[in-house]
Amino acid sequence: MAQIHELSENLANQIAAGEVIERPASVVKELIENSIDAGSTRIRIDFIEAGLKQIVVQDNGSGISPDQIELAFTRHATSKINNEHDLFKVATLGFRGEALASIAAVSHAEILTSDGEHIGARAAFSGGVKKSQEDAAARKGTQITVRDLFFNTPARLKYLKSPRTEIMKIVDIVNRIALGYPQISITLSNKGKVLLRTPGNGNLKQTAANVYGRHIAEKMVEFKADDPDFEINGLLSKPELTRSTRNFMSILLNGRYIKNFKLLNSIMDGYGSRLGTKHYPVAIVRINVDPLLVDVNVHPTKQEVRLSKEKELSRLITTAISDAFINNAESGLDNLKT
Ligand code: ADP
Numbered sequence: 001m002a003q004i005h006e007l008s009e010n011l012a013n014q015i016a017a018g019e020v021i022e023r024p025a026s027v028v029k030e031l032i033e034n035s036i037d038a039g040s041t042r043i044r045i046d047f048i049e050a051g052l053k054q055i056v057v058q059d060n061g062s063g064i065s066p067d068q069i070e071l072a073f074t075r076h077a078t079s080k081i082n083n084e085h086d087l088f089k090v091a092t093l094g095f096r097g098e099a100l101a102s103i104a105a106v107s108h109a110e111i112l113t114s115d116g117e118h119i120g121a122r123a124a125f126s127g128g129v130k131k132s133q134e135d136a137a138a139r140k141g142t143q144i145t146v147r148d149l150f151f152n153t154p155a156r157l158k159y160l161k162s163p164r165t166e167i168m169k170i171v172d173i174v175n176r177i178a179l180g181y182p183q184i185s186i187t188l189s190n191k192g193k194v195l196l197r198t199p200g201n202g203n204l205k206q207t208a209a210n211v212y213g214r215h216i217a218e219k220m221v222e223f224k225a226d227d228p229d230f231e232i233n234g235l236l237s238k239p240e241l242t243r244s245t246r247n248f249m250s251i252l253l254n255g256r257y258i259k260n261f262k263l264l265n266s267i268m269d270g271y272g273s274r275l276g277t278k279h280y281p282v283a284i285v286r287i288n289v290d291p292l293l294v295d296v297n298v299h300p301t302k303q304e305v306r307l308s309k310e311k312e313l314s315r316l317i318t319t320a321i322s323d324a325f326i327n328n329a330e331s332g333l334d335n336l337k338t
């Protein structure tokens with residue numbers, strides 16, 4: 001029998017990385033989430049070669065003090081939760097303390113950061129090993145550069161789709177995050193060519209115009225509703241404007257973009273017969289709820305959550321949307337399907 005032994009930290013990180021970092025878009029998602037959690041008001045993302053050659057995410061958030069950089073890249077090290085109670089009321093996008101360690105395990109990663117109090121620092125990691133750290137002048141905030149993603153995991157590289165598809169996945173996740181955080185100015189570029197820029201003024205309709213184009217945003221109408229547990233609001237396309245896939249519906253739970261088939265169906269139910277078969281709306285549904293009612297600790301990517309009172313929420317969404325059409329009948333929301 002082979003001897004049982006503990007895996008080295010590095011190998012454990014590589015295994016964990018397989019769950020959190022599936023593709024370039026996962027890196028982009030995790031880094032933006034960190035920037036948001038750090039209180040940034042401006043986030044810039046640039047990638048080269050679908051993110052495989054390089055991804056840079058720069059923010060103006062809290063920064064990290066030099067003596068904490070190594071911890072930030074250590075697995076299960078986080079500033080966001082302290083005890084098991086916190087785990088049941090997660091108010092940040094991150095909490096698992098896995099992203100930076102996972103990213104650094106499968107790339108050449110560099111961080112330049114300053115907390116605005118100490119002199120800034122620059123540090124480099126390669127395949128999970130810290131290579132260097134030195135003082136560096138930097139403005140308050142953090143810039144993380146990820147190069148040669150999956151250079152040491154060839155199987156993962158092979159599994160990736162075409163560059164075009166990987167870019168689409170990056171754009172999709174950044175679009176959804178931007179819709180969840182209209183108060184943050186987000187710029188996404190492909191080797192300097194701007195693909196998305198949001199104003200960051202809190203205006204959802206303007207943000208939707210940047211994401212989907214003005215002609216679509218103009219055909220969208222605001223709606224809102226609440227009950228004792230949930231507060232919902234967002235934008236709905238008029239029934240005349242439909243898409244052939246479900247991909248233009250976004251559910252944003254306390255800002256977090258989540259994947260939830262049932263809630264998507266509740267949006268469709270709200271439209272009811274106003275939509276033809278195989279026609280799907282463009283819809284942005286923002287839900288505010290006490291974090292105590294949400295279990296985010298379901299999946300490493302945190303895109304699936306477990307919701308107490310999901311049925312109640314489903315019903316609220318459906319009625320809110322169908323009411324919006326009835327209430328707006330005079331304003332033309334309901335009968336534009338000519
Ligand atoms: P998590 O987000 O789950 O805490 P991460 O590995 O993503 O885990 O990040 C580890 C820690 O590094 C965070 O808890 C945070 O304190 C710090 N950190 C990461 N990114 C940033 C950033 N852009 N600005 C400030 N602090 C950051």
Ligand code: MG
Pocket residue numbers: 030033034093094095097098099100
């Ligand atoms: Mg994180």
